[in-house]
Amino acid sequence: MRASNTDALFRTLADSTRRQILDLLAERGCLSVGQLAAEFPDLVASGISKHLMGLRGAGLVSASRHGRKQIYRLEADTLVADLTPWLAKYERYWFAALERLRDLAEESTGTDRPTSRKNVRRTRSR
Amino acid sequence: MRASNTDALFRTLADSTRRQILDLLAERGCLSVGQLAAEFPDLVASGISKHLMGLRGAGLVSASRHGRKQIYRLEADTLVADLTPWLAKYERYWFAALERLRDLAEESTGTDRPTSRKNVRRTRSR
DNA sequence: CCAATATATTACCGTCTAGTAATACGTTAC
DNA sequence: GTAACGTATTACTAGACGGTAATATATTGG
Numbered sequence: 428m429r430a431s432n433t434d435a436l437f438r439t440l441a442d443s444t445r446r447q448i449l450d451l452l453a454e455r456g457c458l459s460v461g462q463l464a465a466e467f468p469d470l471v472a473s474g475i476s477k478h479l480m481g482l483r484g485a486g487l488v489s490a491s492r493h494g495r496k497q498i499y500r501l502e503a504d505t506l507v508a509d510l511t512p513w514l515a516k517y518e519r520y521w522f523a524a525l526e527r528l529r530d531l532a533e534e535s536t537g538t539d540r541p542t543s544r545k546n547v548r549r550t551r552s553r
Numbered sequence: 554m555r556a557s558n559t560d561a562l563f564r565t566l567a568d569s570t571r572r573q574i575l576d577l578l579a580e581r582g583c584l585s586v587g588q589l590a591a592e593f594p595d596l597v598a599s600g601i602s603k604h605l606m607g608l609r610g611a612g613l614v615s616a617s618r619h620g621r622k623q624i625y626r627l628e629a630d631t632l633v634a635d636l637t638p639w640l641a642k643y644e645r646y647w648f649a650a651l652e653r654l655r656d657l658a659e660e661s662t663g664t665d666r667p668t669s670r671k672n673v674r675r676t677r678s679r
Numbered sequence: 680c681c682a683a684t685a686t687a688t689t690a691c692c693g694t695c696t697a698g699t700a701a702t703a704c705g706t707t708a709c
Numbered sequence: 710g711t712a713a714c715g716t717a718t719t720a721c722t723a724g725a726c727g728g729t730a731a732t733a734t735a736t737t738g739g
Contacts, residue, residue, distance in 0.1 A: 431569050433569065433572065434567055434568065434569050437563050437564075437566045437567035438563075438564075438567040438725095438726095440563045440567075441560055441563035441564040441566075441567045442560065442726090442727080443557050443559070443560050444727085446559065446639070450642060453642065453643060453646075459685080459686090460685070460686055460687090461684095461685065461686085470727095470728080470729095471728075471729060471730080472685085472686080473686080473687075473688080473728095473729080473730085473731095474727075474728060474729075475686095476685095476686060476687055476688085477687085477688090477727085477728090478727090479686095479687095480687080480688095492735095492736090494685090494736065494737070495684065495685050495686075495735070495736040495737060496684095496685065496686085496736095497685075497686060497687090503643065503646040503649075504646075504650075506643065506646065507643075507646050507647060507649075507650040508650075511650070513572070516576060516579065517579065517629065517632065517633075520579075520629040520630075520632065520633050521633060523629075523633075524630075524633040524634075524637070564696095568696095568697080570697090585715080585716090586715070586716055586717090587714095587715065587716085596697095596698080596699095597698080597699060597700080598715085598716075599698095599699080599700085599701095599716080599717070599718080600697075600698060600699075601716095602715095602716060602717055602718085603697080603698090603717085603718090604697090605716095605717095606717080606718095618705095618706090620706065620707070620715090621705070621706040621707060621714065621715050621716075622706095622714095622715065622716085623715075623716060623717090
């Protein structure tokens with residue numbers, strides 16, 4: 428059972444509490460442990476602290492002391508940099524999905540002739 | 554400890570064997586359990602079978618019998634569809650990463666005047 | 680200094696998980 | 710039919726994980 432970097436990244440993300448912490452930091456900027464813990468009434472503060480340690484270990488957040496508070500912030504660069512190599516392997520599927528989205532948008536907004544039959548050719552419209 | 558859909562997705566992806574299976578199916582198309590198992594000399598065939606059940610449970614692969622062989626194939630649509638909502642939350646960071654990539658490309662290829670004020674911000678040059 | 684606050688660490692628990700071996704099941708070959 | 714094959718399932722084990730409570734460490738206020 429090798430523990431690759433990607434393993435650790437996905438395992439870190441495979442917990443809704445940790446993902447919510449990332450979401451909160453992304454939405455509201457830097458937050459202290461207490462502020463974060465206040466968002467999880469069902470969890471004890473030390474539990475949040477442990478999750479933050481896990482996120483720090485993965486490099487997804489970083490912390491700096493301010494007085495007796497520890498202020499955490501999202502390390503979005505790490506998130507992107509660590510996830511990109513794996514996502515890139517499925518590049519063509521993402522392109523395909525984007526094209527389908529575009530086709531759907533064209534269809535609904537009518538930027539393309541709505542009378543045309545559905546999507547005979549999905550990979551290029553004129 | 555809620556077990557959301559996203560939880561299950563990330564947990565399924567948080568195993569290098571399962572990710573390798575997905576990679577193999579993406580590269581080489583449809584494969585039988587035996588063909589897949591042959592790629593993992595350190596694992597027993599039934600272990601691969603169990604991983605495939607997990608992947609099926611997540612909808613990331615599907616199977617069809619051909620004689621006594623079970624042929625598995627990648628369900629890339631599910632992968633993209635299930636991962637997109639979460640990725641979309643960090644949309645702006647992906648854009649930022651793409652821009653940095655573009656800036657880097659411009660800089661190295663010189664498609665833009667290196668002296669231009671294009672990238673006054675964001676990239677500290679020397 | 681002392682008390683209160685804010686966070687981290689430790690010990691412990693129940694649960695989940697990846698792995699194996701053994702077994703069962705369905706299919707083809709003889 | 711029977712044996713061999715391909716895959717799935719079960720039972721089991723060791724280790725990891727999420728959670729709590731209790732304790733420890735550091736910092737501020739009085």
